[in-house]
Amino acid sequence: xxxxxxxxxxxxxxxxxxxxxxxxxxxxxxxxxxxxxxxxxxxxxxxxxxxxxxxxxxxxxxxxxxxxxxxxxxxxxxxxxxxxx
Numbered sequence: 001x002x003x004x005x006x007x008x009x010x011x012x013x014x015x016x017x018x019x020x021x022x023x024x025x026x027x028x029x030x031x032x033x034x035x036x037x038x039x040x041x042x043x044x045x046x047x048x049x050x051x052x053x054x055x056x057x058x059x060x061x062x063x064x065x066x067x068x069x070x071x072x073x074x075x076x077x078x079x080x081x082x083x084x085x
Contacts, residue, residue, distance in 0.1 A: 003030055007038070008045050015049035018084040023056070031076035038078050046084075057081040 007028060014024050028038050035058065046053040061067075061077035068074040 004033065004037070004041055007033075007041050008048075011042055012045035012049045015046050015051045015053060015084055018051070020085055022084045024053070024082045024084060025079065026082065027077075027079040029077050031073035033078075034072070035075075035078050039080065042080060042082065052085040053082045054085060055080060056083055 007026075011024070011026055014026070018024060026042065033041075039055070042053065057080070059079040059081070060075065065077060066074075
């Protein structure tokens with residue numbers, strides 16, 4: 001919960017200070033936070049900042065960090081490229 005709040009606060013500040021058209025590249029390497037949960041945090045942070053954001057890309061780990069089929073927490077690297085509108 002504390003980590004999610006920090007992701008929210010950090011991204012809200014970035015969205016609030018960004019001018020329209022600014023690209024924001026934000027990342028998480030928490031295995032306890034799914035990509036969907038991270039995107040929900042970004043959505044809520046943008047709303048709180050009074051900004052619309054658009055996802056331009058969603059990225060994960062490279063081939064040197066394989067994901068184990070028996071454990072979704074091994075898909076822990078998340079990187080999202082957004083445009084502030």
